[in-house]
Amino acid sequence: MKIQVKLVLFLLLTIVFFSVGLFFIDQIQQKEFFTILEDRKEHTTYFFNEIFNLKGNSLDAISFDYTYWDEMVDLIERKNQTDEEAEEWAEENIGNAMETYDIQFAWVYDLDSRLIYSIQEEEEGFLKEFPISFNKIKEKLYSEHFVDFFVWSKEGPLEVRGATIHPTSDVDRKTPPRGYFLVARALNNEFVENFSQLMEGNVFLMDRLSYKDEDVKELHRDLEDVFYIYRELYGFDGEAVGSLVFRTQYPLADYLLRSKQKNFYYFIVSIISFLIFFFLFGFVWISKPLGKISKALSCEEVDQLEDLEKSGAEFGVIARLISKFFKQQKQLKEAQGQILQSEKMAAVGQLSAGVAHEVKNPLAIILLSVGSLDHEIAESDEKTRSHLKMIKEAAERANSVVVQLLNFSRSSDIKMEEVSVEEILNNATLLAKNVFKSKNIIFHWECFIQEIIIFADKILMEQVFFNLLLNAGDAIEGAGDIFVKTCLEKDKTQKDQIVVEVSDTGPGMSKEVMSRIFEPFYTTKEQGRGTGLGLSTVYMILEKHHATIEVESEEGKGTKFIIRIPFSAK
């Protein structure tokens, strides 16, 4: 699996883990939040009920206190006779109590359900008679002495208390009732506003007749930040006539909800920015350099790592290490090749010396014998003479091979002296010109150095350039040119070196040939013409001089040998 894929997978996993973690934290928070909300709701409900009950207390008080009272009994009896004093008394006592007890309505009935007296605050709508049929209430009131219920009158909802009237002495209401006393408080705007202020929220009334089941459902539904407390207002017959509803918004809940939402958005935004950041920089910092490194490694081209090597980061270190490794490997291969070549040549050299000695004596005998025979046979014996000539030529050829072998084996014995580069090249060229005088070859000189003296073995160096010129001349078929160019250059370590280029206009050679030309006994010349030791000798001699040789060639375009001799060679 590629590292990029792994990184992406890792990233996705991280995101999933974070999301799951965040989800659980959110769940816990939500639970806590609902607990708090529930608590708050419970508290508020308790508070709501307490206030409601407290509000009802004054009604309880007046309905209780004013109904074991002789004057009240007296009122009923006197009123039956339409006593004006009684009217005045009622006005003074009940009317004054209304403000104290915060009630708006009061009714007094006698045992026969006749309205004895009724009073109400001026602003309220006029309700002379009790809004529902008193006969319905009377029965219950008679047996139970107290009633409390709600009435939804045409003027609005009323909270009602009723009690039987008894003499002052009968606190426990053991005697039969003498009449009935009803008080009511209007659940009007004032009441609602007051309630709202106390609850620090929105309290309102709902008519049982005008609200539908959906509304109730709505009330039961827990919105997240809003909740309702409602209390049904039961009528005399136990049916709800309406509801008092408290709607409250929980500011902390709202805040929590919004912060939850915000947190979610922050999470999404940070994930997205993290992803963008990760992909952008991950690509620039990790994927790109890694890709480069793996590509360079797979196609073994270290040049591609050049940019990366300049970096001071870890990838830079890796890149430097890789290119160093490849460079060393390359150098090692070259060094190995050179060592192999040198060892091969040294082995050939040693062998040559031994062989040459053993071959030279027999050759001497052969040549002398041929000479002797040639001298002795008759002038006319042409056949024998031609055979002798062939033997002589063959022996001479064998000898020339032996001589070259010896030269080769001796190329490592160098005798350093101060010599002029120009002189060496001149001598070699003169010799070569002499060899190729029958061929139409033009020698070109291009010398940018003069009077340069180096430490070298003069004879061996002459042999080097003679061999190179010989090869160049041999390569040319018919007419052609040979160029010798010399100049002074700096090497890698800024040391002077002499560069000699020997090039020809011959047919050139293939890469395969080029890779083998310095091998001993490798020759492309026809049988008997080359020993394959010329360039090996050149190589050996140059190696001993710490000089190098390079070959450039293209088939059909000629060959160029480049020799670099260190100037300070001693």
Next chain:
Amino acid sequence: MEKKKIVIIDDEKDFCFLMKSLLEGMGPFEVDTALDGEEGYYIVLEKKPDLIFLDYVMPKMRGDEVLRLLRQNSETDKIPVVITSGLGEATYLEKEELDKQGISKDRIDRKKMPTPKRMVGEIFKKAQNFESIMYLEKPFSRETLLGLVRKILGDF
């Protein structure tokens, strides 16, 4: 006219025979041969030849030793000597030199060792009469031999 005397010192028997027959065929020469340095030295002392062909690598006494002895002797120090050897033999000399010193060839700094060419040069230098020593590299043709002998001994 007295025959010119030539002594050939070479461990190669066939070479000696061939040289003897060739030289005798060339002119009025009296040719003696020796197959090792010691024998050759005594023959030279006995014959007092006009020309000596001296091989380099030989049993019992080497060519340069023979040469040194001859140069020390006033009776023989003017005799022209032709050293007949291949350069290859000179390489052998070098090896012998090393063996004498008891060192392996691989451990030798070759630059410090005398090269074969130089060793021949040393021999030349050691000789008192420089002109009387020539070097003839094996193999050589009958014509070369003839030319050299003519040069040293004059027309015959």
